[in-house]
Amino acid sequence: MTHWFHRNPLKATAPVSFNFYGVATNNAAAKICNDLRSTRMKLLELFLDVNCNMEMMKNAVDAYFSLLQGFITSLDGTTQENKLRFIQNFKWTDTLQGNVASAQQDAIFDLVSMEFNVALWHTKYASRLAGKEDITVDEAKEVHRSLKTAAGIFKHIKENEVGKLVTAPEKGKDLESRVLDTYIVQCQAEAQEVTIARAIELKHNPGLIAALAYETANFYQKADNSLTTLDPSYTAKWKKYLQLKNCFYLAYAYCYHGQTLLASDKCGEAIRSLQEAEKYYSKAETLCKEYGQTKGPGSTAKPSEHLFFRKLGTYVKNTLEKCQRENGFIYFQKVPPEAPQLELKASYGLVEPQIFELPALGAAWNQELYAAFDITKGPKDDKAKVKEEEVKPMKEPDLKPQKDTGCSVS
Missing domain, CATH: 1.20.58 (Methane Monooxygenase Hydroxylase; Chain G, domain 1)
Structure with a gap:
């Protein structure tokens, strides 16, 4: 069922070097900047790796997000804004409105944009796995789990992250509430499709299948309604x-x-x-x-x-x-x-988004390391900064549909 689900394209982003020459005043500060660059690149590479699984993705997400939080979380023992939050510019394209990138000099913008891509990856992973011939029960469970995970990440972005941005999302952009609502509900509906396919396969009570199908149809109607007022x-x-x-x-x-x-x-x-x-x-x-x-x-x-x-x-x-x-x-x-x-009200099989939690702050971060960044000394290499802001579209793999087995779960 690789081609059973509609999938919007991944967001593309400009490379980020984290080269804060002068700002990073010692080797420990320089090293964490290098680690930020490498873990970000690794995560972006995994989005396009057809061999990537959920465990590999989680490890890469935790590696980058745990370090990036050092640019967001207060580290000086006060409630003041992290001094590093606005030091780096980030550029991201949009899944709906083409390859024109939006830029914000805000670490939270990179966090939520990367979270969005992680959620999209989970939907694409679920679609790819569902497209296998003779999908097993364990694989069907993973499809179900991946879609619930995606729904949870989209919900986390909407409820916990977007409101922290200094610049509010533009109308119809990925981080706008109507778009996020559509993604959340679509993921729930698609996860319930897996449940329905399983219930049909096991010849469950027709009343249960009818109720689940009706609830799923309503989810799709709700998702459609969320997009009604957009272009x-x-x-x-x-x-x-x-x-x-x-x-x-x-x-x-x-x-x-x-x-x-x-x-x-x-x-x-x-x-x-x-x-x-x-x-x-x-x-x-x-x-x-x-x-x-x-x-x-x-x-x-x-x-x-x-x-x-x-x-x-x-x-x-x-x-x-x-x-x-x-x-x-x-x-x-x-x-x-x-x-x-x-x-009809389904008593069983209804899907709720899986709660998403950010990883803990990276162990390397502490007040001493934080103090080693002197933001009064801006980045020196302005030419390199301009060059790294180029955004190239993500070249997603072209997956061919496999033999159709009718979505049966063996």
């Missing part, structure tokens, strides 16, 4: 994806709710529920085509080509025909003109 020139494609997934899971909800109604001898209502499932499935098919034709940032998912998508269409058709046969032979019930109201 469609950079959100239209993303919105089409959210809309097609909303319709797809409404089709699932009505399909399995129909089975529950049939089991309760409400055959007429079951037929009407299956007819509604058929309607939403057809709408999802149309939206798949529109999504594929809509221009915008991000990799293009191809849900309609997946067996998981096609199987639902066949299942809805067969279940509806079964209900109609049963009604013709046994029940003779009228089919209501209105579709049943779905007021």
Whole structure:
């Protein structure tokens, strides 16, 4: 299912040398600057490494963030602002609005932008892992965990970091609340997709599957609503994806709710529920085509080509025909003109974002090291500073879809 999920591009950033000649007044200060540069580069490299796993990513994140906090946390025993926070300029592009970079001379800007990329990496890792042939239960659990982790990081950025920035996020930029809300809810919805696939595979109670599908459809609707007031020139494609997934899971909800109604001898209502499932499935098919034709940032998912998508269409058709046969032979019930109201609440399988916590301040940092930085002596090499601010787009690996196994979890 590598191409089952829509994925926006990674943020790109300018290299940062942390060359504070003169400011770093001893070897210990110079060394931590070198360590900051190398751990930042290592983390950026891992974003593009197809062999990177969650443990490798966490180690790289902890290594850089623990050092970067020495530029953010108060280290002189007072409540005053860290004197190093505004010493370095950072440039980052945006996932939606192209390769035009935004710059802030603020260590927190680099922290939240890097956190954002870490969350995006988790979504891409989950997509890549879900695309493997014959995915195991343990791998499905890791997909689920990775998406919950991503949701937790996006939520942490929104609730704990963005408010600390001196310069508020611009409208429609990655750190703006509506964009962050969309990412959070999309990650929750996609994690629930894993749960639904597992529940179907194990033939769980149709009522549970219907409720989970309905909750997931609502998540996609909520995510779509978050983007409504933003410029469609950079959100239209993303919105089409959210809309097609909303319709797809409404089709699932009505399909399995129909089975529950049939089991309760409400055959007429079951037929009407299956007819509604058929309607939403057809709408999802149309939206798949529109999504594929809509221009915008991000990799293009191809849900309609997946067996998981096609199987639902066949299942809805067969279940509806079964209900109609049963009604013709046994029940003779009228089919209501209105579709049943779905007021389904899932008791199990609902996804909450995984709480994200920053690592502890790096052990090398202390008051003595902090005092060894003299900010009255600015960086001398201005030419080098201009050169390092160039931003090159991230060259993400082009992953080809593997054989489609229908999202089954073996």
